[in-house]
Amino acid sequence: MSKASLELGGGNWAAKDGNLLGYAVGDTSGxxxxxxxxxxxxxxxxxxxxxxxxxxxxxxxxxLLQSNQFDTTWSLNSASLTSGQAGYDGSNDAWELxxxxxxxxxxxxxxxxxxxxSGVSTFSVYVKAGNTDFVRINLLTSGSPNCNNYFxxxxxxxxxxxxGSVAHSSITAAGNGFYRISLTHDGSGGSINEVRIQVAEADxxxxxxxxxxxxxxxxxxxxxxxATDYLESDDETGKAGVLDNLPRIDYTSGSASLLLEPQRKxxxxxxxxxxxxETVDSNVTVTDxxxxxxxxxxxxxxxxxxxxxxxxxxxxxGALESGSVVGRTFTGSLYIKPxxxxxxxxxxxxxxxxxxxxxxxxxxxxxxxxADWKRYEITYTFTGAGSGNQIGCDFKxxxxxxxxxxxxxxxxxxxxxxxxTSYIPTYGTxxxxxxxxxxxxxxxxxxxxxxxxxxxAQITISAITSGLSSRVFDLKNSSGSNQIYIQxxxxxxxxxxxxxxxxxxxGTSSGFLSVxxxxxxAMAYKDSDYALYxxxxxxxxxxxxxxxxxxxxxxxxxxxxxxxxxxxKIKQSLVFNTRLSNxxxxxxxxx
Numbered sequence: 001m002s003k004a005s006l007e008l009g010g011g012n013w014a015a016k017d018g019n020l021l022g023y024a025v026g027d028t029s030g031x032x033x034x035x036x037x038x039x040x041x042x043x044x045x046x047x048x049x050x051x052x053x054x055x056x057x058x059x060x061x062x063x064l065l066q067s068n069q070f071d072t073t074w075s076l077n078s079a080s081l082t083s084g085q086a087g088y089d090g091s092n093d094a095w096e097l098x099x100x101x102x103x104x105x106x107x108x109x110x111x112x113x114x115x116x117x118s119g120v121s122t123f124s125v126y127v128k129a130g131n132t133d134f135v136r137i138n139l140l141t142s143g144s145p146n147c148n149n150y151f152x153x154x155x156x157x158x159x160x161x162x163x164g165s166v167a168h169s170s171i172t173a174a175g176n177g178f179y180r181i182s183l184t185h186d187g188s189g190g191s192i193n194e195v196r197i198q199v200a201e202a203d204x205x206x207x208x209x210x211x212x213x214x215x216x217x218x219x220x221x222x223x224x225x226x227a228t229d230y231l232e233s234d235d236e237t238g239k240a241g242v243l244d245n246l247p248r249i250d251y252t253s254g255s256a257s258l259l260l261e262p263q264r265k266x267x268x269x270x271x272x273x274x275x276x277x278e279t280v281d282s283n284v285t286v287t288d289x290x291x292x293x294x295x296x297x298x299x300x301x302x303x304x305x306x307x308x309x310x311x312x313x314x315x316x317x318g319a320l321e322s323g324s325v326v327g328r329t330f331t332g333s334l335y336i337k338p339x340x341x342x343x344x345x346x347x348x349x350x351x352x353x354x355x356x357x358x359x360x361x362x363x364x365x366x367x368x369x370x371a372d373w374k375r376y377e378i379t380y381t382f383t384g385a386g387s388g389n390q391i392g393c394d395f396k397x398x399x400x401x402x403x404x405x406x407x408x409x410x411x412x413x414x415x416x417x418x419x420x421t422s423y424i425p426t427y428g429t430x431x432x433x434x435x436x437x438x439x440x441x442x443x444x445x446x447x448x449x450x451x452x453x454x455x456x457a458q459i460t461i462s463a464i465t466s467g468l469s470s471r472v473f474d475l476k477n478s479s480g481s482n483q484i485y486i487q488x489x490x491x492x493x494x495x496x497x498x499x500x501x502x503x504x505x506x507g508t509s510s511g512f513l514s515v516x517x518x519x520x521x522a523m524a525y526k527d528s529d530y531a532l533y534x535x536x537x538x539x540x541x542x543x544x545x546x547x548x549x550x551x552x553x554x555x556x557x558x559x560x561x562x563x564x565x566x567x568x569k570i571k572q573s574l575v576f577n578t579r580l581s582n583x584x585x586x587x588x589x590x591x
Contacts, residue, residue: 003576005447006035006555010458010572013249013256015039020247020258020438022555022573024447036441037555039247045223046266046424046433049248049259055296056411058425062231062238063121063221064195065112069234070095070216073112079199081108087217088126088178096130098213099199107138107198108216116142117221118191119428120167120273124182124220124227125197126174129154130213134200137183141165143190150203151181153214161204165189167275168225168289178217182227186275187428195221223427225272225289225299247438250422250569253460257569258438259422260557265432266424267320267414268395274301274409276428278394279316281309293410294335294373300410302339306348309399317412319355321392326384332395333377333413333420339406341371346404348397352380352414355392360385368404375411377420419463419515438557448475449577450550452526456574456588457486460518463568464491472521473573475552482550486521488513488568495523495532495540503547504530506540518571520589526579536590538582 008022015021020037041047044059051057066072070081078101085094097108127135133154139147149169150159156179158169167186174180185192197216201208218230220238231238242248250259270276272293274286283305290302306314320330332352338344346368353361362380384390395414411423424433457473467490474485483498487507494507504525513519524531527547532539557570580588 004574005449005577006575007032008037008555008573009256009258009570010574011256013258015247018243018245019441022440035447037438037557038441040245040437042244042434044244044432044434046431047242047248048423048425049242049250050252052251053296054251056294056423058241058295059243060228060231060239060241061222062233063115063117064110064219065233065235065237067220067231067233067238068093068218070108074108074110077107077109079107085215086176088128088174088176090176094126094128094215094217096213097197097199097216099208099210102210107196109194109196115195116191116193117223119187119223120184120225120270120276121187121192121221121223121427122182122184122225122227123195124180126178126180126217127151127153128176128178128215130215132199132201132208132212132214134159134202135181135214136198136200136206137181138196138198139183139185139192140194140196141185141189141191142193145189147183147185147189147192149183150200151179152203153179153181159203167273170227178215180227184225186273192221195219224425226297228297248436253569255571257460257571258557259569260436260438261421261433263432263435264415264417264421264424265430266426267430268318268412269426269429270318271412271424271426272299272301272410273427274303277315278318279313281311281314283308283310284314286315291337291408295410300337300408302406302408303397304339304406306397306407307400307402307405312399313396314399315397317395318414319392319394320414321355323392324390325354325382325393326390327382328416329379329381329418330393330414330416331377331379331418331420333375335373335375335410336368337373337408338368338371338404339408343404344368344371347400347402348376348404348407349400350376350378351396351398352378353394353396354382354390355394357389357391358385363398365400368407373410375420379418418465440554440556443478443553445551445553447577448552448575450552451547452579453484454522454524454576454578454580454585455484455486456520456522456572456576458518458520458571460569460571461488461513461515464513464515466490470568471556472568472570474556475554475575476556477551477553482552484523484525484550484552486523493519493521493534495521497523497525497530497547499548499550503544504542506530506532506542508534508539518591520591522580522585522589524579524585529579531582531585533585533589536586538586
């Protein structure tokens with residue numbers, strides 16, 4: 001079989017400077033050369049993927065500048081700093097923080113002028129006892145209350161005097177006598193404007209004796225309920241994970257695929273923090289940081305007493321509070337793991353309800369069919385039944401009355417659309433993830449044959465949206481007057497060659513596609529000799545004449561606007577500069 005002139009994916013996914021790499025055969029060498037695809041999604045914190053380890057991976061950022069250069073954008077009050085101290089990591093990057101006065105609070109604080117971090121966020125730093133055993137972390141907020149806690153860094157325990165807007169505190173041994181301490185702000189005090197690390201005399205006493213000292217290293221402030229792996233920063237914040245405008249190579253199915261999704265908004269303000277749920281019944285107990293989540297961190301919520309709730313509404317996660325919902329479709333989703341494995345087979349009732357006006361809702365009994373984490377979902381279109389104000393909607397867990405009483409929950413999401421997209425984390429406000437846009441960076445006709453060829457795509461269907469079409473793979477010119485593309489159209493797959501009119505446009509019958517299934521699709525084009533094959537079978541042929549010479553010079557995987565609503569995962573795409581034989585098409589597409 002002829003080698004492809006352009007290959008994207010197929011187990012060979014790579015990125016360079018934020019762009020996706022495809023591969024093309026060199027003109028004379030016969031070797032594969034990289035072809036860059038520009039990729040954009042916009043600057044946001046909403047994009048996630050499932051990584052090679054099967055864990056949800058987010059965008060991470062250390063929002064502090066000079067995170068271990070405490071003598072720069074950090075300032076001192078009645079304290080001194082000495083660098084070059086032995087650190088937790090075998091380096092000499094730790095600092096001695098010493099009180100230089102008696103009876104005055106001693107601290108190092110961030111003087112970063114732009115520091116303003118809202119919502120649920122976690123500060124962490126590595127600390128070792130010196131000649132005093134205690135440290136106080138104080139997060140000063142724009143409102144009230146502040147967020148602070150004492151830590152015993154000699155015995156490795158959280159102090160007994162947390163105060164203010166504290167969601168969680170922890171201390172973990174880190175080596176060489178150091179502990180990593182963390183303090184999570186629940187967001188209720190406003191945005192964090194200043195971080196203070198204070199030498200303390202005892203639990204609850206922030207006035208140390210003169211010359212009392214501790215050792216500190218590697219400070220971090222980030223969004224979320226837990227401290228993640230430390231990210232070094234200098235005059236720019238430290239970043240990792242699913243970065244802005246980075247292609248998302250996703251492993252949800254176990255193998256790599258390019259995740260391309262439309263713009264979606266998670267309307268739930270707290271997708272992980274149970275303390276931020278809008279309503280919790282008095283008989284229901286919510287505990288944060290209770291279990292390791294699908295993210296691989298201990299940031300899942302434990303919800304107890306669902307079946308004994310005194311109200312129909314056990315937990316209301318949050319709401320879309322503006323705009324009429326009549327005629328609009330919403331999907332609610334969340335990850336659930338039963339606390340007791342014996343509860344597998346029981347039900348949890350999920351509901352999407354209108355927020356204001358006469359009652360209208362969809363309530364479904366969701367069978368919990370896994371003892372491990374699994375994402376469950378419901379979808380509902382509001383009809384406008386009843387009268388009154390038809391504004392906004394809520395996502396809830398209702399009283400179940402089934403054997404399932406206690407569950408772990410993570411990643412609560414309510415989005416407008418007929419299917420759930422990848423998880424969009426929120427930390428106090430709703431978050432919008434922008435659409436994915438991927439196309440060849442430098443258009444060129446050199447690796448496309450304008451009179452014959454073959455295009456191929458292997459995709460996994462994420463959703464079937466009634467009345468909408470989506471381009472799975474599109475060769476085109478700048479004006480769109482010439483195009484060669486494979487298209488999902490409702491529950492069908494079409495192959496189209498367009499040279500000003502549809503030279504070839506054939507596909508499957510309605511009902512062909514099913515969500516979650518994988519399809520290998522190849523379309524061959526040549527004047528008077530067209531064919532479409534799917535999963536080893538011939539779907540259509542044509543002997544139409546008049547193709548002429550096309551002018552395609554780019555591949556466009558952009559979601560686009562209007563009725564283009566691509567939500568599928570692309571495992572591989574190929575372009576061949578020859579019209580493969582029918583037997584080759586059958587072999588190429590056989591599952």
